[in-house]
Amino acid sequence: MLTLDPANHYSISATSVLRHVYDPLLDVTNDDKFAPALAESWRALNNTTWRFTLRKGVSFHDGSPFTADSVVFTLKRVRDNGKLIKSFVYQDIEDVQKDGDHAVTVTTKRPFGSLPAHLTMLGMLPPSAGEEAFFQKPVGTGPFRFVSWTHGDRVELAANARYWKPGVPRVEKVTVRFIPELSTRAAALRAGEIHVIDRVWPDMVQTLKATPGVKVLDTPALEAQRWHFQLARETVKDPRVRKAVSLAINRDVIIKDLLLGYARPVVSPIPPGLIGHTNLGQKPYDPEKARQLLKEAGQSKLTLDFVLMKDLYPKQLEIAQAVAAMLGEVGVKVNIRNLEIATAREQRTAGNYDLFYSGWAHMPHDPDWYFGQWFTKAGAEKLTRFSDPRVEQLIAEGRVPDPKVRQQKYAEIERILWDEEPEIWPYYSVAIYAISDKLSNFEARRDYYVLLHEVGIA
8 A cells, every 4th residue: 555546556455445535436336337426327428428427415524515626626637647657547538527516528539438447446536635735634525534544554544424325334443454464464363353354365265264253255356367478579479389388288277276266267368247258268278289389380399487476466386386387298398487576577578578477357347458558559568569450459449438349349359369369368366355254244346345335343
C-alpha cells in the first residue's frame, strides 16, 4: 500500500482499502455485472458518447455534496495528469460535461467500450481535492472515513454514519493490516487477532480448515496464469517451438499435484464470466508431437531462460521446476532464474528472457486492458514485442460499446492467440480466503477485493 490516491495505483490491495473510503460511479458484482454506485444509471448514446445519471443526496465525509462537478474534476484530473498510474487508461476521453448537478456526458476520441469497467476502479474525489495534503487525510463518499495510515503496517477506518446506502456499514471500525508473510497472517487469524486473510496458498487450506473458529472460502478467480514468450528472441520466434513447449507441459499434473486442485484448466485466454470468453477446449499434452515439432524447427537442442518474480505466485518455483523436468523429457533445457520482483521486471523490459512467469487478474472485469497492454504493438514493445496487424485491428474494433460486437471480436482474437501461442496458459487461478466464523455476510470475491461494507461481526 503506497498511496491513498485512487488514480495512482493498480494494486489489488490498495483498491480493496480505498474502495471503503471512496465510491466509484459503478460497482461490479462477483458475477461480472455492472451495478449502480454513485451513478444510478448510464448508457452509451453512440459509439463515442456516454451519459451518467448521478445519485442525489450523497455527501463527502467533510459534509460537502457529491455532484457532477466531482465527476468532471475526477475524470479530467486522471486524464490530464500523466504522472498518475491510471492516466493512460483515460487518454481517449475527449471531454466531460455536466448537465445540471446530477448528470454528466463523457465524449471520447474513439470508441471506449470498456469505460464503465474502468470506472469501477476509480474513486470519485471532491473538486476541492488538492494533491499532497488531501491524500494525507483523504475524504470520499464511501462507507468508512479515513482515520490514520501507518506506512507498511496498517490503515484505520471508522464508520461513515451518513452513508447513502441504508444499513451500511454494519461495523464501527475497520483496521487493515499489511502482513506480507502468509504464515504470519494465518497465525494471527488462528489466534483470533484478525478476522479475514486473503491470498491463502493451497497447502495451508487443510491446517486452516482444521482450526476451530476459522472458515476457508474459495472461488474461481478472474485470473489466468500466463507465461509469455519473448517474441523478439530467435529461440521462440518460430511458432512450432512455442507449440512444442506447450505440448510438453502436463497441465493436469500442475493443477492436481502442485496446486492440490485449487486451479482450473484453461480453455481460453479470457476467464469464464468475462465478455469475450469463448471455450476453445483444453490444450493437449503430447510430448511425442512436441519432439517432432522441435525436430522440424531445427531446435532439438534448445535452451530456454525462464524468469520468475520471486515468491509472487503460489508454488511458482515448484511449478517452474516441474515444467523444467517436463521440457527436459522432450530435449529442452530450462534455466530457471528466480529474481527479485523489480529485477525480474527490468529483465522483462530489456527482453532478457525466453519465457516469463506471470499472471493477469482482470480487475476491471473486462479484457480490453489485457488485450491493449499485451497484444498491441505499442503496449507490448517493452514487454513481449508482440505485433500482429490482424489482432491490432480486432482490438480497435472490439472497443465499441455494443456487447455483441465486442464478444465476436474478442472471440476472434482468442482464436488467433490460441493458434499462435505467444503465451502458455497453464491454469486459471482460484482465490482462497480464510475468515473468522464470527463474520457474517463476507463474500469471497473473484477479483481478490476484500470488501467489508456489509460484513457484520457476531
